[in-house]
Amino acid sequence: MRIYKVGGAVRDRLLGKPVTDIDWVVVGATTEEMLAKGFRPVGVDFPVFLHPKSGEEYALARTERKSGRGYGGFTFHASPEVTLEEDLIRRDLTINAMAEDDQQNLTDPYHGQRDLEARLLRHVSPAFAEDPLRVLRVARFAARYATLGFTVAPETLELMRQLSESNELEALTPERSWKEISRALMEDQPQVFVEVLRACGALKVLMPEVDALFGVPQPPAHHPEIDTGAHTLSVLQQAAIHKQPLTVRWACLLHDLGKGLTPEQEWPRHIAHEFKGLKLIKAVNERFKVPRDCQELALLVGEYHTHGHRAHELKPSTLLELLQSFDVFRRPQRFEEFIAACEMDARGRKGLEEKSYPQADYLRGAATAARNVAVQPLLEQGFKGPELGEAIKRERLKALKTYKEKA
Template sequence: MQIYKVGGAVRDRLLGLPVTDIDRVVVGATVEQMQAQGFRPVGADFPVFLHPSTGEEYALARTERKSGHGYGGFVFHASPDVTLEEDLIRRDLTINAMAEDDHGQITDPYHGQDDLKARLLRHVSPAFAEDPLRVLRVARFAARYAGLGFTVAPETLELMRQLSESGELQALTAERSWKEISRALMEDRPDVFIQVLRDCGALKELMPEVDVLFGVPQPEAHYPEVDTGAHILAVLQQAARHQLPLTVRWACLTHDLGKDLTPPGLWPRHIAHKRRGLNLIKAINERFKVPRDCQELALLVGEYHTHGHLALELKASTLLELLQSFDVYRRPQRFHDFLAACEMDARGHTGLEDRDYPQAEYLRGAAKVALAVAVPPLVERGLQGKALGEALQLERLKALQSYKERY
């Protein structure tokens, strides 16, 4: 029985990056031998065990062959006869197909170290094209390591293109797709993830609502980059730069979907694109079974982001309606996330990345003023039910009017 660290633990150590998760593969062992040593089996599809003391995962070396469509369409074979090289060749990228023993000795049959030095994301074997999930994984790795200069090898990008055109991406479950998408959006360069998907034709298969934004023009006076798709990438990059949460990053990706529905004859203006885009945001939310908090913020940002930009021009009554739309009295954080998305939208322009955004501070102040309106004095006046609600609204409106006059 021989035990090796494999995959990301080896890759990241060689890159000088922190190692968080450690995967181990066991060569030359049977299920019975593992259980005899106290390892607890947990794998449903292939033999994976938990260490009796540390709880870390150990997987038996295995081979696989394609048996159907999609991510789950594989038959696995694990036995003591499976070699380390046979186990490594089924992995996606050469930089993930290295192993390290307890003495620090590296086994690298597919030249992963060479590709680390060349900063290339290259597939291990033609079997790469059997698993559609790898398209998303490679794009995610590109987003993670773009800052180190990594790019996708041309021949790997071609295989990704073939996978995208094969229809196999449609076999991915919503859950698996969202897991990769959400992880990629939280990488340092989520814009690279979207760009790589577009480069290989996967974006139009998975998120056609986003793909069609490339080539849609916007007014150059407000959008120096002109292209709506390029703007979306810039907004995502700003969201990552400011280390914003997943809810905000998803909203940044989807906020301008309605601009594709503008008739070309009206370009580059996009009047009422916000409301027109809501059904598209709903569709993409449903397709990937996006978590509720991400869904809700995406829809609110899609509908109201121009309110954020025009905040200082809004009437007090419109300010009040905006605060109510976000249920700011019970869910203040959602409103703050909205302001963050609006700020990223404003900064997602060529040459304007560090611009001031006073609208955010103004709207935070408006929310604070509305929240400060006290209910007890109204109750003491004998108001209740509908009358109490109307009086509370009136007092909040007065407070916002006063705030607007003072600002």
């Protein structure tokens, strides 16, 4: 029995990055031997075990063969005869196909270290094309390591293009796709994830609504970058720079989808794009079974982001409607995330990345003014039921009028 550290732990150590998750592969062992040493089995499809003390995962060396469509369409074979090289060749990228023994001696049969130095994301073997999820994984790695200068090798991008054109991406489950998308959006350069998907044709398959934004012009006076797709990528980049949570980043990606529906003869204006885009945002949310908090914020940002930009111009009644739409009295955090998404949208314009966004404090102040309306005096006046609701609304409207006059 020989045990090796494999994959990301080896890659990140060589890159000088912190090692978080460690994967282990066991060569020359049987399931019975693992159980005898106290390892606990957890693998359903293939033999994976938890270490009796550390709880880390140890997998028996295995080979795999394509047996059906999609991510799960594989037959695995694990036995003591499977070599370390055979186990490593089934991995996606050369930089993930290296192993170390307990003395940090490197096993690198597919030149992963060379590709690390060349800053290349390159597939290990033609079997890469058997797993459509790898298109998303490579794009995610590109987003993670873009700051280090990594790019996708041309031959790997070509394989990704072939996968995108083969209908294999459609076999991915919503859950697997969302797991990769959500992780990619939380990387340092999430816009690179979208760029790579677009470069290989996968964006058109997975998110045609986002792909349709590229080449659609906007008014130069408001958007010096002009192209809506370029603007969306810049907004996403700003969200990463400002360490926004996943909810905000997802909303930033989808906020302008309605502009992809504007007829060419109406370009560069996009009248009512906020409302037109809602059906597209819903479609993307449903396609990937996106978590509810991400779904809700994306829809609200899509509908109201221009309200955020025009905050100072809004009538008190419109301002109150906005606050009520977000249920700001019970869910203040969601309104904060809306404000953040609006600010990222404003900063995601060429040359305006550092421009202040006074609307943020104005909206927060409006929410505070409305929230400070006391209910107890109204109860003491005898208001109850629907009448109480109307009385609270009147008082909040009065508070917002005063706030607007003083602001």
